Amino acid sequence: MNELDTLKGFIASQVREMVSLETLLTSVPALAPESGGDGELAKCEALALALREMGFSSFERYDAPDSRVPSGTRPNLVVTIPGKDPSRTLWFMTHLDVVPPGDLSKWNTDPWTVKEENGKIYGRGVEDNQQGLVSSIFAALAFLRTGIVPSHTVKLLFVADEEVGSAYGIQYLLREHNLFRPQDIIVIPDGGDEQGATIEVAEKNLLWLKFSTKGKQTHGSRPDQGANAHLAACDLALRLNALEQEFDRRDPLFEPDRSTFQPTKKEANVPNINTIPGDDVFCMDCRILPCYPLSQVRTRITELVRLVEQKHGVSISWIEEQAVESRSTPVDAPVVKALSAAIETIYGVKARPIGIGGGTVGAYLRNAGYDAVVWSRMDETAHQPNEYCLLDNLVGDSSVMCALMLKGLPS
Numbered sequence: 001m002n003e004l005d006t007l008k009g010f011i012a013s014q015v016r017e018m019v020s021l022e023t024l025l026t027s028v029p030a031l032a033p034e035s036g037g038d039g040e041l042a043k044c045e046a047l048a049l050a051l052r053e054m055g056f057s058s059f060e061r062y063d064a065p066d067s068r069v070p071s072g073t074r075p076n077l078v079v080t081i082p083g084k085d086p087s088r089t090l091w092f093m094t095h096l097d098v099v100p101p102g103d104l105s106k107w108n109t110d111p112w113t114v115k116e117e118n119g120k121i122y123g124r125g126v127e128d129n130q131q132g133l134v135s136s137i138f139a140a141l142a143f144l145r146t147g148i149v150p151s152h153t154v155k156l157l158f159v160a161d162e163e164v165g166s167a168y169g170i171q172y173l174l175r176e177h178n179l180f181r182p183q184d185i186i187v188i189p190d191g192g193d194e195q196g197a198t199i200e201v202a203e204k205n206l207l208w209l210k211f212s213t214k215g216k217q218t219h220g221s222r223p224d225q226g227a228n229a230h231l232a233a234c235d236l237a238l239r240l241n242a243l244e245q246e247f248d249r250r251d252p253l254f255e256p257d258r259s260t261f262q263p264t265k266k267e268a269n270v271p272n273i274n275t276i277p278g279d280d281v282f283c284m285d286c287r288i289l290p291c292y293p294l295s296q297v298r299t300r301i302t303e304l305v306r307l308v309e310q311k312h313g314v315s316i317s318w319i320e321e322q323a324v325e326s327r328s329t330p331v332d333a334p335v336v337k338a339l340s341a342a343i344e345t346i347y348g349v350k351a352r353p354i355g356i357g358g359g360t361v362g363a364y365l366r367n368a369g370y371d372a373v374v375w376s377r378m379d380e381t382a383h384q385p386n387e388y389c390l391l392d393n394l395v396g397d398s399s400v401m402c403a404l405m406l407k408g409l410p411s
Contacts, residue, residue, distance in 0.1 A: 007403075011138055015394070064076065076157070079158075090408075094133035097161060128382030129190045200356050204290065207297060220276055229279050237284070287358075
């Protein structure tokens with residue numbers, strides 16, 4: 001039996017232990033204060049205890065201060081597994097926090113208690129991001145238990161605050177601690193497809209905007225005496241949406257392959273039909289191909305705002321709720337090649353690099369100069385009622401990680 005078969009055999013024998021760890025982690029809700037929670041400390045401590053009992057011994061904690069949670073800290077944990085070549089580190093980064101369960105009436109089970117049925121486990125967080133978290137742990141554990149040494153030093157990074165912006169997670173670590181080296185490689189098992197055939201290497205630039213329009217309120221029968229803030233806002237929303245035809249390049253790496261400028265949230269203005277509103281607020285979700293810098297988009301938005309102000313006699317202010325420009329990991333980067341080979345070895349599929357419209361923590365790492373990829377095989381039930389994880393994916397993804405750890409990275 002070769003080394004990979006030995007590692008795979010160990011992982012296949014650990015399904016019950018994987019479910020037990022998922023069960024433990026799900027039972028300790030790790031919600032951000034924005035979601036009414038106390039943060040990730042209890043879950044981090046439960047995880048660290050479980051890892052020590054498994055035999056892991058190298059731990060480092062990097063706590064971000066946060067006065068909003070009872071502990072005052074948001075924990076980030078690193079576990080190290082020495083490899084043959086310490087000059088390059090292979091990181092697997094997952095997150096501790098989860099989102100709230102939402103409407104409990106839409107769940108068939110208690111979201112904080114794992115239920116196993118027909119090859120699936122159900123519960124909040126079992127897929128997002130505990131599938132990747134548990135898979136990475138058991139991939140590393142396979143080396144510890146079998147005595148096989150990975151090609152490169154492996155580090156498991158468990159971060160806080162991924163679901164609400166990463167200010168106390170990866171952004172804090174990049175700003176305050178020098179954990180990574182330029183030659184390091186980072187895999188984020190937190191997104192993918194049912195076949196495990198897509199490796200996310202790029203993201204669209206992200207711009208979330210909130211526009212506040214101020215006009216003059218008046219009676220619905222006398223519009224000329226006022227300035228209809230809602231009408232002006234509608235005009236602006238349509239002009240902003242039309243930027244999809246102006247920023248019109250296409251990139252087949254992404255789906256959809258174009259930039260999108262979409263009106264989304266609309267706040268209430270007046271409570272009755274026969275009043276013309278003097279105030280109006282709406283939001284835009286803009287996902288922009290990386291070939292367009294956000295500075296160029298901002299200039300055009302400012303021009304459109306001024307046109308609408310002049311036309312309707314209103315004033316419009318806007319704020320950026322979120323703005324992210326993302327560098328891409330090259331499609332031929334060593335991590336893409338090595339991960340593709342590992343996926344084909346385990347799953348028998350040829351993975352391809354893709355770009356996405358959504359934002360991930362990968363953007364922060366790429367912008368800091370590190371080649372990061374996002375990959376997993378999953379049904380993508382994250383944030384949904386009755387979130388589930390396939391046991392086959394726990395075993396398969398862990399085996400892919402083993403293959404990657406074993407073979408190492410091309411120079």
